[in-house]
Amino acid sequence: MKKIYFGAVFTLMSFFASAQDYDHWSIDIGGGLHQVGSALTPGFAENIFGQGHIGYRYMFNEKFGLRLDLGYNSFTANETSQPFTSNYYRASLEGVVNLRSILKFDTWTKRFGLLFHAGAGAATLNVTAPVNNGSGDVMYAMNFGLTPQFKLNDRFTLFLDLNSIIHFYQENNFDGGKNVDWRESNISLMNTSIGLNIALGKNRQSADFYVEDEIEDKIVNTELDAIKKRLNNAEKEIEILKSKESGPNKDLVLTELDERYVKRDENPNRYSSVVTGSNVDFIRELLNSGYINVYFDVNKDEIQKGSLNSVNYLKQFMMDNPSVSADLIGYADETGTADRNKTLSQNRAKRVYDVLVAAGISPSRLSYFGGGEDKTVTEEARQFARKVTFKLR
Template identity: 35%
Template sequence: MKKILLTLVFAFALNTLSAQNESVEKKAIDFNQWSFELAGGFNKPQRPLTSGYSTSIISPYTLELGTRYMFNNKFGLKADFGYNSFTGNDESFDFDTKYYRVDIQGVANLGRMMNFETWTNTFGLLGHAGFGLSFLERKDPTYVKDRMGNFMVGVTGHIKLSDRIVLTGDFTTITNAKQNVAFDGSSANDIRGFNGSLFTGTVGLTVYLGKNAKHADWTLDNQDKFDAIDARFMAIENKMLDTDKDGVADYLDEEANTPAGSMVDTKGRSIDKNNNNVPDETEAYILKNYASNTTNSPLLSNNELITSLINGGYVAVYFDFDKSKPTNVSTEGIDFMLTYLRNNPTASIDIVGHADEIGRSDYNDKLSNARAANVKNTLVKANIDASRLNVIAAGEDTSVDKDSENARRLVRRVTFRVK
């Protein structure tokens, strides 16, 4: 026990000297240093006890109150008050004595010294040792009192319930100096020096005081380092996300919010070999039917298939932002419909204009109508009877993510429905 005390005192002294030599430019303390402690439990007085007097192996009652201040996350000081009640067991002469003590102790955070943080942030361990004054009192049958000095050493286990409250379990050995009366108060003690011995075991709560989030008990020496590592892991995890579900992690994805179903390259960009700003997969059917030799396409012999393609939106005319004139590469959609109408002179169609969600809804309604009207005028100029062409303004298309520029390109269009 003396070796443990010397180790704690020596470590505490070294830390105090080190703290005094630290630079005045030391960074501001970002942890709480004060705590209040309350615990209760049992005791066992060992010696001296008068012959014929004894207590239970685990004897009530013990009460401890204390306040602690930590200089840093490893060392601190504690002032505490203790109360113990000693009574005889069934085999003892009857007695009832009280033992009071007041102590100042050095505290060492053994959990931090042994790097508990490498395997847990919930359990902690403190070591404490110090000196104080004690008072023993018996009132019946005659009043007896004794004053003495004491030395104590113990360990306190911690279970963190929150950043403010900790469940504690403590075991302490108290040795009295110059104890002149036995713990039962019935006889004198003839042994000098450290001649009294008492064990206590308690369970209690520690409440941390202060404005910071953490107490020194749970603050790591390399907290900044650990925080930086955690931040790096979090950044890596975020980068590995695939928000638009195109099979390319976000940190490699150069095209955020790729439209669903689009084929992409290794950088997450929609594949668009003809550079018409429409992903190739989306316009696959369109390109087959927009070729210059449309009239010779075997597909045209199957009116049911062609009608399905048209009504399914695979034949479309695309527009730039806020424009009612088709893009150059998408005018082939008009050519396809012109060929279809010429080959099917009894057919009539709806020309449906669309707009993206950018801008006011009433403006987009007008823009979608202007786009459909523009396509109608082009077909009329190619000698298609205007009575076969019906303009519909569908307004804003809300089926895609409006925050994706590439998705919005797909809905700035005119589609067709065969009637």
């Protein structure tokens, strides 16, 4: 009978493995304590140690899955009981619900999870002493339980499984005596296991913690892609400007721009050269094309520290070229109402205006206004929408 159970289980496991191409497979290996809930003859009591199980689990997604569970219990008498020995084997197909995902544990913890599982199968009880029952007592089994989890790393998860099993048509007690209530259904056995879940997929991570890790990686990768696209577009526009046949020496202007806006001397507010003459139009074109912007945090009008240099670049250029005026245009991302975005974008432009005026630029050479929501960027790259751009004239 044991060979039939194990053969059927592994055949079904092989079918699932070949029919699906997902990376949500994992294996549960555990063992620990058991307690008989019913079906013990008076005068007999079990030793609580001696149970283990192995489960081959497949999650359809981060919420629901199936598990093929194989269980084993070795029952022996404790020090207060008459002697007896029996072996118990179980195979069941269970549905698994990831309560961590449904209850959104990821909003408050990265390590803890909780599974609920329930299913049905078959079991056999083989009593070897004091009376050998031969081929064993075959019965139906229905089980349900909770499994708290603790994530060790992407591949390994520690779990504690609390499992209750109900038997139907159990003819013999676990000690070998006759079960007078063999047609009754009740909680016949309770198992408590500690064990390890091992992810088997190519991503080295089960679906139990998918919400926490995979979405975060996806957002990061999307933002990186947006940055790469922006850099590629900037390089193309610079190449177009450099390839124009008319106008000043473009290579010389780029060299001067590098010296002026990148390689600063010991005083961070000074630049090594002054760009004048025909090169001014070319530099104005670069500034107007959006390569230098001032950026802000979410719902803030304080300039990011990393953008203070951008304000300084514009200030120095306007001081070197007194005839140049500038429009300051503020923007916001798509989060928020239209009125809120309009006000926020204007406040950001006003903040840059105030800094330039305080630095010595005449207010008559500056104007500012809010452009509201910047609809030229995608949702994934919304940090690029929270900005102030320059238009020189």
